[in-house]
Amino acid sequence: MKPERSxxxxxxxxxxxMLWLVISTTLYAPWWGVLLHLAVLAGFIPVLVRWVRRHPASTPVVPLLALLAWFAVNAMGVSFFGWRA
Known part of the structure; x- marks a missing residue:
């Protein structure tokens, strides 16, 4: 297996x-919370494109960073805006 290719x-x-995970937040987050999640996730697309060109073997880290951002947005939504299931 070649990490530069895979x-x-x-x-x-x-x-x-991550997109599936963001869409699943409709179960407990308001519509604007889902849009916030989508905006944050969309910010990782240019990061992934840049990493593919510079160091392709490290690109699996980008979804992990997106997962951390998803947790952070959820934590803020639950703590400050009262998102509940």
């Missing part, structure tokens, strides 16, 4: 999984 695909699939 890394970008793992990164893209990871962001697609």
């Amino acid at each position: 890394g970008p695909w793992v990164g893209v699939v990871g962001l697609v999984v």
